[in-house]
Amino acid sequence: MDYKTYPQNIDNGRTETCPRCELENIDSDWNYCPICSLPTQNVCEDCGEKLDPHFRYCPKCGKESLYFKEKALTSWKDEYDTQHSSPTTTEASSWDEDTIPF
Secondary structure (H helix, E strand, O other): OOOOOOOEOOOOOOEOOOOOOOOOOOOOOOOEOOOOOOEOOEEEOOOOOEEOOOOOEOOOOOOEEHHHHOOOOOOHHHHHHHHHOOOOOOOHHHOOHHHOOO
């Protein structure tokens, strides 16, 4: 499954799109989003590892990422369920047989 990702600057690993407010084109020298104040670098607050913007957990120590703790990212389960939910079926009574063009 492909989870939503956010572009990041190759040189410094900072996000180019804020995962919380979705501001685009964040300058590479900004430390915080100027709209919602989320740091532009996702990190593990436990071990200090720099993480990709879409990481919810640190692959080194398994602790929650800063972006997940700040609720800038939804849980993987919520995202999974959203992508795998089937559209609701429309009840037959919600359309009028006289309006069908054939």
